[in-house]
Amino acid sequence: MAASPASKAYALPHDLPLDSGQALSGVEIAYESYGELAADKSNVVLICHALTGDQYVASTHPITGKPGWWERMVGPGKPIDTDRFHVICANVIGSCMGSTGPASEASDGTPYAMRFPVITIRDMVRGLVALLDGLGIERLHTVVGGSMGGMQALSLAANWPERAARVLVIASTARHSAQNIAFHEVGRQAIMADPAWKGGDYYASGASPDNGLAVARMAAHITYLSEEGLTEKFGRRLQDRDSKSFGFDADFQVESYLRYQGSGFTQRFDANSYLYITRAMDYFDLAEEHGGRLARAFEGATSRFCLVSFDTDWLYPTSESRHIVHALNAAGAKVSFVELSAPHGHDSFLLEHHALDRVVQGFLE
């Protein structure tokens, strides 16, 4: 397996102001781009990634060697057609794939760890806007994101309304619910309960809180799938055995699958980044930022919006998308919305879905 070459990196020429009132200096943003940039820079599609995603949207992941996370959507002749569009995908700040995050070195030469400031979705987007400024891109053809990527697309539309002509939000929400926060808190507590976490200062210790991070991922992964999907994929089938072991090995296939997902995740993700990014998602409430009324977030918006939800997504259910659509209607914005049928829950946006392809392609026309 040939690793991808390192991503392009953009060093911000100025400190990045944060919602907390602090500022982050020496910020770098790692990004990938695909397709030719038009001379008038009018064909840029910015893709915002999800919680544990990264900039490798359509290129091989340098650690796992797996294909890009949205290769079925992005590429030559694909719905987001790189023969037509210049596609940019950047690692969000707080993450761990090249952009500045808790594992990055602070000014004293040691990793920030928990000295990294708490960031918000809007801070991530502020970083993305700084990248676009640096690249001289004033107005995006489209900003698109699923899940946390959709939160960033909404935040861009609300706070920098002139920066995107089209806003495509898939399987997302305008606020984290109590249930969303609760699941994230389970994950964070699992990480912080791992003795190897050491208050976040594990970078020099030679061991990282992999057990805690794996449990966090396992809990979260359940929320990305539907009960129907789990039943269809695993049922009560046993893993490599004919009968129950009367012990605590992974007797069931579903246990084995979750353990595999958890441990695989620790190979490519930093536990502190997981803490910071889940916190940013929990803090997200677009209405709260705009005087408590979501419609106010979109007042005067000239962008076209498209929202897509999936009927089996219980993490960010259709009602959340509808809530955004109602606010956009109240603000007089141009909006499309469709709930697609798919068996796989929240993760449906990453999987094969021809209707989603048609909607994405049509909206980008």
Add this chain to the structure above:
Amino acid sequence: MTALATQLRPDLAAIADHIEPGSRVLDIGCGNGDLMAVLEKQFGCDARGIEIDPVRVERSVARGLSVVQGDADRDLANYPDKAFDYAILSQTLQTAERPDRMLDELLRVGTKAFVSFPNFAHWRTRAALMFGGRMPVTRALPVSWYETENIHHVTVDDFRELARLKGARIERSWFFANEREIGAPPFAWAANWRAEFAVFQLSR
């Protein structure tokens, strides 16, 4: 009538012909977006749609139209007063939970409204009920009583009465049978017998 508009269903073509170019239009029950596409591409309108069927919504969005999957009974409430120059309710009134309230909502969100519906007093329907003694299944109402979405059958005269009760002014009306317009004034009095479909333009 222009080339694209002639491909429309006759009731939609009549509506398209009476919409000012460049106006803001809400098409409730927009189906595959046929009328919206004509209004946007040919008349330069800013057209938005509401449609309950997800497959039709997906087709409309894939055509580049702004269509929201939703239920007109609930979702009209989110639009501000007079957000549109025209609100169109095509073949949807008879499926509404409360057609009277929907008419109010139409005239709240739109300065003018178009309403089209199958006329239950058409002579075929009357004949089917009178001589067959069964709920009519006709060309205009092709679905059996137990699976039809039409929960509030309405006649031309019923609608005129509802408009009067609601203080809505009927500005124009069109009547159709056999896919053709019929009974243009001065024969409109016979519409309640002869029309399979009716279209009304209203304001308040």
